[in-house]
Each structure stands twice: as C-alpha cells, then as structure tokens.
C-alpha cells in the first residue's frame with residue numbers, strides 16, 4: 001500500500017518561521033508558496049559568475065525566479081536541506097482532482113506568479129545603489145525571464161501546476177520544473193520548458209533508504225511519462241550522489257535511464273548544507289572527481305547499450321556532470337533558452 005495521509009497545516013506557523021529565518025519569502029494568501037534568491041543571483045547581478053544552469057542550459061541567474069508553489073512534500077529525503085524535523089505536514093499524492101479536495105485553500109496561479117515577481121523585485125532592490133552592481137544586469141534582473149519551480153517541497157502537489165506554468169509562460173518566462181516523480185498523473189498534464197526528475201536510487205531498496213517513502217512504482221511510471229514527453233519538452237534526470245548510500249549499482253541507474261530516455265542526465269553531488277547536516281556527515285558529500293567517476297560508470301553502461309549517451313560538460317564548483325542523449329536529435333551541447 002502506498003502511504004495515505006491527509007494535509008495538516010496545524011503546526012505550519014512554526015515551520016513558516018523556521019523557513020523565513022532561512023531566507024524563504026512566502027507569497028500569496030495561504031502561504032504554501034515561497035520564493036528565495038540564491039547566491040548565484042547575487043554573483044550574476046555583480047557580473048561575477050553564473051550558476052551551472054547557465055553553463056549547461058543558458059539560464060541567466062540574475063533573471064531567474066527560484067520558487068515553489070508547495071512547501072509540502074510527500075517524501076522525507078535524507079539529503080533534503082528542508083527542516084523536515086520541523087515539518088508536521090503530510091500531503092497525499094494523487095490526481096489533480098484528488099489534490100484539489102485536500103483540506104487547504106490553494107492560492108490561484110495568477111496570485112502566486114504576481115507575488116513571486118513582486119517579491120523578487122523587492123529582494124533585489126537593495127542592490128540598485130551598490131557600486132559592485134552591474135547596471136545592465138540589474139536592469140535585466142528587474143524583468144525576470146525564467147522560473148525555476150524547484151525551491152523546496154514537491155511542486156506536483158500544487159493542484160494547479162499546469163495553469164501556474166502557463167501563467168509564467170504568458171509573462172514571457174520559461175520554466176524548469178523539478179519533481180520527485182511521485183505524481184505521474186500530474187506530469188502527464190504539464191508542459192514546462194524543461195522537466196527534471198530527481199532519481200536518487202538505482203533500485204527500490206535504496207530508494208526507501210534515501211527518500212523514506214513508498215512511491216517506487218509511481219516513480220517508475222513517471223520515467224515512462226518522461227519518455228512520452230520526448231520532443232515536446234526538454235527532459236532531464238538528476239541523480240544526487242550521496243557517498244555511502246546511493247553511489248552504487250550503475251547498471252541499475254542505466255536501466256532506469258534507458259526507460260526514461262531523457263535528453264540529459266545530471267549527476268550531481270549531494271551538498272552538505274541546511275538541515276541535511278543533521279542527518280548526514282560531511283563525508284557523504286562526494287568530491288567532484290568522485291562524481292565524475294560515477295557519472296563515467298553510468299555513461300559506460302549506457303554506451304554499451306543501443307543508446308548514445310555521452311558526458312558533454314561539467315561544473316566543478318557545483319560538482320555536477322552533464323550527460324547528453326545524442327540520440328535526442330539535438331546538438332551534443334545544449335542549445336540555450338535565450
């Protein structure tokens with residue numbers, strides 16, 4: 001049986017305060033959506049660098065709104081930087097209709113998009129007068145071009161995700177959605193510019209150790225959904241490598257990757273930050289060389305099949321390696337969004 005839980009927001013106030021202390025800014029009336037600026041935005045606005053998503057996919061960090069429409073999550077991943085310990089919120093997975101019935105008032109997509117853009121502008125406004133600010137970058141940052149729907153929580157638990165994506169697109173913005181894959185029904189409905197699935201285990205036993213959840217069959221269904229999206233939206237699987245836990249069985253990963261047939265695979269190190277430090281030791285964060293070695297093992301397994309996957313890029317500072325699916329009919333190196 002997959003878990004069934006109802007949403008309880010009773011202890012949400014303490015959770016909200018914890019997240020606010022960590023720099024999350026809630027938007028909307030119901031406070032289930034949040035926006036947060038990242039280190040790379042500040043670097044980019046000063047002309048001092050860009051995040052790996054810029055290198056791989058052409059995203060300008062200073063024009064990116066990092067947000068979530070759902071601070072809730074149905075998994076309890078050991079590597080999550082959220083304060084899982086402070087959360088007493090459970091929400092069931094399910095179809096859009098089932099999610100809408102859960103006992104929370106959901107803010108509308110329009111309210112969330114407007115709130116996020118407004119809040120992002122307020123957050124960057126302090127940079128206007130700084131001598132370190134690049135004036136052109138600041139002017140661009142005032143008109144965000146991209147929404148990374150991936151901050152914390154699981155976005156497919158927001159029952160109007162399809163409409164939220166459409167609303168961002170209607171504002172002339174592109175969208176990345178990062179999902180844990182537990183809601184294949186929702187993935188079927190949505191069309192972001194790029195769809196990421198976080199795959200953090202090569203098999204069910206390790207999945208349960210990493211995610212502390214019981215959705216393996218749903219995640220496998222989501223892999224099939226990614227395959228079906230081929231050519232309609234850019235698809236990516238991200239593997240977060242945790243030393244001593246899931247950096248094993250490259251054959252298992254390769255089998256799952258072949259099933260999803262995504263355009264790209266990101267193999268990335270777990271980062272020892274936030275609340276994950278309470279659950280994992282620093283040794284669980286692999287060095288870039290180790291991530292590269294493991295990505296190479298996976299790519300070798302894929303290469304020995306009929307697929308045409310190849311390592312095409314890396315970012316040492318972010319400890320991430322990019323594998324491209326050359327049979328996607330796209331260039332080996334990603335084309336950019338802008």
Ligand code: SF4
Pocket residue numbers: 073074075076077079080081082152153154180
């Ligand atoms: S799926 Fe993502 S947000 Fe949810 S617990 Fe895991 S890492 Fe955290």
